[in-house]
Amino acid sequence: MTSGRGGPGQAAAVRSAVGQVHTAGRVKDCGETLQFSWPGVYFEGRFRGTGVGVVLDCAAADYDVQVDGATVATLVTPGDTTYWITGLRDGEHAVRVVKRNDTPGETSAFGGFVAAPGGAVLRRPAPRDRQIEFIGDSITVGYGNVPHTDACDPEQVKRNTNSDVSHGALTARLLDADYQLNGFSGLGLVRNVAGIIPDITYRTYYDRALLDVDGDVWQNPGTWRPRIVVVNLGSNDFSDLTPGEPWTPDGLAVAYRTAYDEFLRELRTRYGSGTSLVAVGFDRNAEHVRKVVEARNDAGDRGVHYWFLDQAGLDFLGCDGHTSARDDRLIADRLAPFLRSLPTGW
Structure with missing residues (x-):
C-alpha cells in the first residue's frame, strides 16, 4: 500500500457527492464540500477498487485516514489536496477520515472520496442506531x-x-x-x-x-x-x-x-x-x-x-x-x- 498527494487518480479525479458520505458531526453542506469546525468530526464511506482519494481543504487541522479499521495515514495540516491511498487489495473497502484536533479559529472543508481508476465510490454506510x-x-x-x-x-x-x-x-x-x-x-x-x-x-x-x-x-x-x-x-x-x-x-x-x-x-x-x-x-x-x-x-x-x-x-x-x-x-x-x-x- 502507498499513500501521498499524487497518484493515478489525480488527472481523472471527480469529487464524489456528499450524499455518498456518512457523518454525524456538525457540518454545513455547501454542495461539493462539507464545511466544519468542531474536533472529532468524521466522514465514512465505502469504495471498490485498489485506491481512494481523500479530498480536503484545510491548512489548520490534522486528520487520520483509516481503511478497513486501520489507520493508514496521518495528514498534518494537509491544505487543499486530494490525498491518495493506493496499492490496496482489489475489492470493497471502508474508509474513514477523522479530524484529530480543535481549530476553532478556522473552517475546514471535506470534498468527499474519489475512487482510483477502475474503481467506484459505493453507497454510503448506514448510520448507527x-x-x-x-x-x-x-x-x-x-x-x-x-x-x-x-x-x-x-x-x-x-x-x-x-x-x-x-x-x-x-x-x-x-x-x-x-x-x-x-x-x-x-x-x-x-x-x-x-x-x-x-x-x-x-x-x-x-x-x-x-x-x-x-x-x-x-x-x-x-x-x-x-x-x-x-x-x-x-x-x-x-x-x-x-x-x-x-x-x-x-x-x-x-x-x-x-x-x-x-x-x-x-x-x-x-x-x-x-x-x-x-x-x-x-x-x-x-x-x-x-x-x-x-x-x-x-x-x-x-x-x-x-x-x-x-x-x-x-x-x-x-x-x-x-x-x-x-x-x-x-x-x-x-x-x-x-x-x-x-x-x-x-
Missing part, C-alpha cells in the same frame, strides 16, 4: 492526550491531540454509537480558564457549526436525535482566580449553578423528554454539578443524571496536566457501563 453527544472543554477534545516527552508548546499540543481516542469517541465506539464531540478548549459556562476573554463563554459557540463565523447556527438535518447528551463543563470556570477578576468564590459558584441549570433546560427543550442528560462532576465543579442535578430532579426532570468522573488510576500525562490517551481509555471503560444503564432502550 445509537447517537451520543459530548459537550465539554479540553478534556472532551482530548487535548494533548498523546503522551510525549517534549514541552507542550502550541504546535506540539496540536500534533499530540487526538480526538479520535478521546474518552467520548472511545465510549461511543464501545456502545456502537454515532457521536458528536462538541468540545472547546479553555472555555466554561460563565468563566474561562484563568479568566481569559471574559466577554465569551462556551455557550457563545454551542449553537454553531462554524465556530469562527459570528452568528452561525448549525442546521440540524433532522437526523441528529441523540438519546444521551453528556455535559462536562466547569474545570475552566473553577480554575484559579487571577488578580483583577470581578468574581468572588461564592459569586462564581452561584453564577455557575444558575448557568448550568439554564443550559440543561435548553438541552431538554432541544432534544425532548426522551433524551437522558448526563452531567459530569469533575474536580472542583463536582459538588456544584451534583446540586444542579438534584435541583432538576426535584423540579420533575428525572432524565437528568449525575456521573462522577473518578480520577483514581489516571496519570494525567497529556499536555499541561491533561488526561492521556491511556486515561481516556480508563474513563471510557467506566463511563460506557453507566450510559448503558440509562433508560434509553439500548
Whole structure:
C-alpha cells in the first residue's frame, strides 16, 4: 500500500457527492464540500477498487485516514489536496477520515472520496442506531492526550491531540454509537480558564457549526436525535482566580449553578423528554454539578443524571496536566457501563 498527494487518480479525479458520505458531526453542506469546525468530526464511506482519494481543504487541522479499521495515514495540516491511498487489495473497502484536533479559529472543508481508476465510490454506510453527544472543554477534545516527552508548546499540543481516542469517541465506539464531540478548549459556562476573554463563554459557540463565523447556527438535518447528551463543563470556570477578576468564590459558584441549570433546560427543550442528560462532576465543579442535578430532579426532570468522573488510576500525562490517551481509555471503560444503564432502550 502507498499513500501521498499524487497518484493515478489525480488527472481523472471527480469529487464524489456528499450524499455518498456518512457523518454525524456538525457540518454545513455547501454542495461539493462539507464545511466544519468542531474536533472529532468524521466522514465514512465505502469504495471498490485498489485506491481512494481523500479530498480536503484545510491548512489548520490534522486528520487520520483509516481503511478497513486501520489507520493508514496521518495528514498534518494537509491544505487543499486530494490525498491518495493506493496499492490496496482489489475489492470493497471502508474508509474513514477523522479530524484529530480543535481549530476553532478556522473552517475546514471535506470534498468527499474519489475512487482510483477502475474503481467506484459505493453507497454510503448506514448510520448507527445509537447517537451520543459530548459537550465539554479540553478534556472532551482530548487535548494533548498523546503522551510525549517534549514541552507542550502550541504546535506540539496540536500534533499530540487526538480526538479520535478521546474518552467520548472511545465510549461511543464501545456502545456502537454515532457521536458528536462538541468540545472547546479553555472555555466554561460563565468563566474561562484563568479568566481569559471574559466577554465569551462556551455557550457563545454551542449553537454553531462554524465556530469562527459570528452568528452561525448549525442546521440540524433532522437526523441528529441523540438519546444521551453528556455535559462536562466547569474545570475552566473553577480554575484559579487571577488578580483583577470581578468574581468572588461564592459569586462564581452561584453564577455557575444558575448557568448550568439554564443550559440543561435548553438541552431538554432541544432534544425532548426522551433524551437522558448526563452531567459530569469533575474536580472542583463536582459538588456544584451534583446540586444542579438534584435541583432538576426535584423540579420533575428525572432524565437528568449525575456521573462522577473518578480520577483514581489516571496519570494525567497529556499536555499541561491533561488526561492521556491511556486515561481516556480508563474513563471510557467506566463511563460506557453507566450510559448503558440509562433508560434509553439500548
